[in-house]
Amino acid sequence: MTLEELKGVVSEVGLPAYAAKQMADWIYKKKITRISEMTNIAVAKRALLEESFEIGAYPPSEYQKSKDGTIKYLYAAGPGRFVESVYIPTDDRATLCVSSQVGCKMNCLFCMTGKQGFTANLTANQILNQIQSLPENDSLTNIVFMGMGEPLDNVDELFKVLEILTAPYGYAWSPKRITVSTIGVMKGLRRFLAESECHLAVSLHSPYPMERLSLMPVEKAFPVREVIDLIKQYDFSHQRRVSFEYIVFKNLNDSLKHAEALSCLLGGIPCRVNLIRFHAIPNVPLETSDITKMERFRDFLNAKGVVCTIRASRGEDIFAACGMLSTAKNVTFV
Ligand code: SF4
Numbered sequence: 001m002t003l004e005e006l007k008g009v010v011s012e013v014g015l016p017a018y019a020a021k022q023m024a025d026w027i028y029k030k031k032i033t034r035i036s037e038m039t040n041i042a043v044a045k046r047a048l049l050e051e052s053f054e055i056g057a058y059p060p061s062e063y064q065k066s067k068d069g070t071i072k073y074l075y076a077a078g079p080g081r082f083v084e085s086v087y088i089p090t091d092d093r094a095t096l097c098v099s100s101q102v103g104c105k106m107n108c109l110f111c112m113t114g115k116q117g118f119t120a121n122l123t124a125n126q127i128l129n130q131i132q133s134l135p136e137n138d139s140l141t142n143i144v145f146m147g148m149g150e151p152l153d154n155v156d157e158l159f160k161v162l163e164i165l166t167a168p169y170g171y172a173w174s175p176k177r178i179t180v181s182t183i184g185v186m187k188g189l190r191r192f193l194a195e196s197e198c199h200l201a202v203s204l205h206s207p208y209p210m211e212r213l214s215l216m217p218v219e220k221a222f223p224v225r226e227v228i229d230l231i232k233q234y235d236f237s238h239q240r241r242v243s244f245e246y247i248v249f250k251n252l253n254d255s256l257k258h259a260e261a262l263s264c265l266l267g268g269i270p271c272r273v274n275l276i277r278f279h280a281i282p283n284v285p286l287e288t289s290d291i292t293k294m295e296r297f298r299d300f301l302n303a304k305g306v307v308c309t310i311r312a313s314r315g316e317d318i319f320a321a322c323g324m325l326s327t328a329k330n331v332t333f334v
Pocket of ligand 1: 104105106107108111112113114115147148149150183
């Protein structure tokens, strides 16, 4: 719950408004797991709270560990519903890739979550639970909303989570440690750009509208040109960073002509392009580009003044890499 929501709770049980802040301290800073531990709240009021509310986090129901150290966790998210999140430790950081929906409506051709279809939005509680119950929670340095689902298609719950993560009453994380990834859902993106200071990552994958449409049906509703024009209205030279994700498919979007078109499209935005290897998924006739072509693409963009890097793949052997998350199989166990 946000502080405003906690104020509603304290007023419901007849506590003064300042008790909301005390409760936030217990939940988000001291991370207690029982309401009875809130010792600065009257015993009778704690009993009243316990009748209607619970606190704490529930643990993942399964995990798989990759040979590269990446760990994929499975969480129940209501009856017959599951989501995955991915913990990615490296030498200098530890990142959690968080899910925002059970499945996804967007049906990108290259994505297992898209193939699963959409079941439900996660609540703020279910999103935060992936962070709070993570066994490696104490070592986390970064959070990326790049797991299952399109975060800006679940914008109200996302904003509650971002507030709790960054507010002084909550986890008090710097927004610079958090990245929200989107394929460009315009209404949510407008709100995000106006209200949040977290980093933004936009899934691009092709500079050409028809080609992008063949990979990402969302291009029809939210053309990439409009997404870029909107982003250009904001100042990215200070705190917030914008990056563009570009999965590189063999003989589809890996030519220097594409790199040239991409540099024209992004011209004027201080940004980074992340090239991502395509991870093969069943029944999708796409292949990943080879590393030589990816390096040529990267070098071309860098020479044009567009910062470009090739992102290391993590967790492919446990289906935890980019585009590979799916819990369709878990539903059969219920
Ligand atoms: S890539 Fe993202 S937006 Fe597209 S289907 Fe997968 S989860 Fe949804």
